[in-house]
Amino acid sequence: MPDRKESEADHQTREEARAQSGEAAPALALSGGGEGASKLGRDDWVRAAYAMLAEGGAASLSVERLAARLGVTKGSFYWHFKDRADLLDALRRRWTQQxxxxxxxxxxxxxxxxxxxxxxxxxxxxxxxxxxxxxxxxxxxxxxxxxxxxxxxxxxxxxxxxxxxxxxxxxxxxxxxxxxxxxxxxxxxxxxxxxxxxxxxxxxxxxxxxxxxxxxxxxxxxxxx
Amino acid sequence: MPDRKESEADHQTREEARAQSGEAAPALALSGGGEGASKLGRDDWVRAAYAMLAEGGAASLSVERLAARLGVTKGSFYWHFKDRADLLDALRRRWTQQxxxxxxxxxxxxxxxxxxxxxxxxxxxxxxxxxxxxxxxxxxxxxxxxxxxxxxxxxxxxxxxxxxxxxxxxxxxxxxxxxxxxxxxxxxxxxxxxxxxxxxxxxxxxxxxxxxxxxxxxxxxxxxx
DNA sequence: CTGCGTCAATACGGTTGCGTATGGAACGAT
DNA sequence: ATCGTTCCATACGCAACCGTATTGACGCAG
CATH class of the missing domain: 1.10.357 (Tetracycline Repressor; domain 2)
Structure with a gap:
């Protein structure tokens, strides 16, 4: 089965998740943010999703894996986005403007x-x-x-x-x-x-x-x- | 939501399924087959999957949709293949030989x-x-x-x-x-x-x-x- | 007729994923 | 202190899938 192998370790703090995903902390969100930048903005989600799009394609881009990657749960996602389709729209737009x-x-x-x-x-x-x-x-x-x-x-x-x-x-x-x-x-x-x-x-x-x-x-x- | 729209109409006979999918009947399977070629061989599955691979990519190639497309249920699939991975192997091999x-x-x-x-x-x-x-x-x-x-x-x-x-x-x-x-x-x-x-x-x-x-x-x- | 191999239907348990509902924590404004 | 805003957690229902187990239909050899 050459497909999935992750999704065993769940339940972790934000910092742990960021550390193990090798991703830099969001770093913008709140321009005055000191260290952890504890809150994510819509743009942080889009950027992370953009990276996942490159890695796995659109079909395997799931909301829950994206949330896990950012160290939060999907409860947060649906605050920033209406839909999964809403996220995909944002990705298309981002790609167009690149x-x-x-x-x-x-x-x-x-x-x-x-x-x-x-x-x-x-x-x-x-x-x-x-x-x-x-x-x-x-x-x-x-x-x-x-x-x-x-x-x-x-x-x-x-x-x-x-x-x-x-x-x-x-x-x-x-x-x-x-x-x-x-x-x-x-x-x-x-x-x-x-x-x-x-x-x-x-x-x-x-x-x-x-x-x-x-x-x-x-x-x-x-x-x- | 630009993704799926099918998978509502299930439960249908083989001929109905073939008719609505616009696909020609398998046509080999049993070389002496008269009209319907009622039994599928492993190769029929691979060929149909190959077509679906081209249309939707590997990620969205599901066993159940493949079975539905062939007008049967997945009960049959797991007779011909050990796994979904087994099917994917066959697809890779087929592509290599093309x-x-x-x-x-x-x-x-x-x-x-x-x-x-x-x-x-x-x-x-x-x-x-x-x-x-x-x-x-x-x-x-x-x-x-x-x-x-x-x-x-x-x-x-x-x-x-x-x-x-x-x-x-x-x-x-x-x-x-x-x-x-x-x-x-x-x-x-x-x-x-x-x-x-x-x-x-x-x-x-x-x-x-x-x-x-x-x-x-x-x-x-x-x-x- | 019986038995066997072949292909398929049905039913089940488990996982993943979507979307919603609801509540809570942090924070600023009043 | 109270309230509203913003971001997040938890829990739930639901659908799509995967893989297994069991049973059934059909053809064919004996």
Whole structure:
């Protein structure tokens, strides 16, 4: 039975639970909170649920396990949320606002640099594993939930459009820009999905080459200048 | 509550269940079966479960819903399988044996043609949606199950190695072959994952271009001939 | 007809999970 | 001190599942 193995130790204090889950204390909630930050805010719940979503997917995200992870009981959960569906809504919204684009835009620079930044996102990100799990969880969830499917498709579309725009700014014609944008997106997404990409060696070997195939102009007809 | 909505109508005959689930009757089981094929074999269960895995993921694959889908009760299930874990094992094995590589090899031809075949797999496949869902479900499942992670990684590695081998046969040096193999895999995988790829128009627009970026030699230095 | 193997129905106990109801502790305001 | 707000605990009913035990229907060999 390869599925569950926890849920034996229940009944524990908040501090114990936090200690064993390896999670940092909420730390915001009340801005003046001194040490323990004894009360949880809605945002603490959403953040913890977000982590669980990445680990186990939406289907195995239960209210009671979430509460146990936070060291409280579900009595508290239903004070902050109407429903489990209410929590899931919040998760969808949070994921939508986790914008990669704004991060890239904030870094600024020429379109070429932005593309390079996009290409390196997974490589740079220390916790690529979690990012990939999230993307995976969202898409797996989207297969059986229409609203999630809507959200995910919208985000994908936005990312693709943005990337295609960069390529157009660089000078590719619209079709070529769209194709390269998709290739780039597929490449970055796959980096987060395939576990053998965690061997740094493989990634180091192929990254520069992939980057060239995706982002550089054709070698024969070098455009202008 | 966007999750469940079925499981109200239970208690029905086998034929009713099959009719309303829109599924074809098992149709093998007993090779001499005339009409209804009244008895189910272990393989029928695995096949039905395989379909449910694609639709809902491993977490939401329950024995009782599976039985209901087949028009029987779980009393029957536990005759064919020791466990739910037993069924999941069978699913993992089935997925492992669903070899794309052998299909491509069977078609034969020069390495270039095989690469082309790989590139067109999703485009050709009429039920790309289901294939993508399966790949997605397996990987989402693998994030929380070690054995599945092992299986998936082995399959990915095999596919990557095979594709890299093709590129080496074409004449690329090993590093370039590996990089292009990954790009190809990422491209094909992503086609099955992103829902906006279901618009045939977009795919038609970018496919040729992507194919060139992935499979064709650099335009500047055209190799030999 | 009898017995046996095969597949399935029914019934049961146990666990997990959802959502509700209700009460209590901490804290600030009046 | 009293009250209201905020967060949490406990207890309950209910449904979905898992796995087991028992019994039944059906075909087939003897």
């Amino acid at each position: 914008l990669v684009i704004t991060r890239v835009e904030a870094a600024g620079g020429a379109p070429e640099e932005k593309v390079a930044h996009l290409l390196d996102i997974v490589v740079r990100s220390t916790r690529q594993r979690r990012g990939g799990s999230l993307e995976l969880a969202m898409r797996s969830w989207a297969r059986r939930d229409a609203e999630t499917a809507r959200v995910v498709e919208a985000v994908d579309q936005e990312r693709l459009d943005y990337t295609a725009g960069l390529f157009r700014q660089i000078g590719f014609d619209p079709e070529e820009a769209e194709a390269r944008a998709f290739l780039l997106y597929a490449y970055v997404f796959s980096q987060g999905v395939f576990t053998f990409m965690e061997e740094k060696a493989l990634l180091a070997r192929i990254h520069a080459l992939c980057r060239r195939r995706i982002a550089e102009p054709e070698d024969g007809a070098r455009a202008a200048e | 070899l794309v590589i052998t299909r491509v090899e069977a078609a034969g031809g020069a390495p270039e043609e095989k690469v082309a075949h790989l590139l067109d797999i999703v485009v050709r496949s009429t039920r790309q949606r289901r294939g993508g869902s399966l790949e997605l479900a397996m990987r989402s499942w693998a994030r929380r199950d070690a054995e599945t992670a092992r299986v998936v990684e082995a399959v990915d590695q095999e596919r990557l190695d095979y594709t890299a081998g093709l590129f080496r046969q074409i004449g690329f040096d090993p590093e370039e072959a590996e990089a292009r193999a990954f790009l190809l895999y990422a491209y094909v995988f992503s086609q099955g994952v992103f829902t906006f790829m279901e618009e045939k128009a977009l795919l038609a627009r970018i496919h040729a271009l992507c194919r060139r970026r992935i499979a064709e030699p650099e335009d500047g230095a055209r190799a030999a001939e």
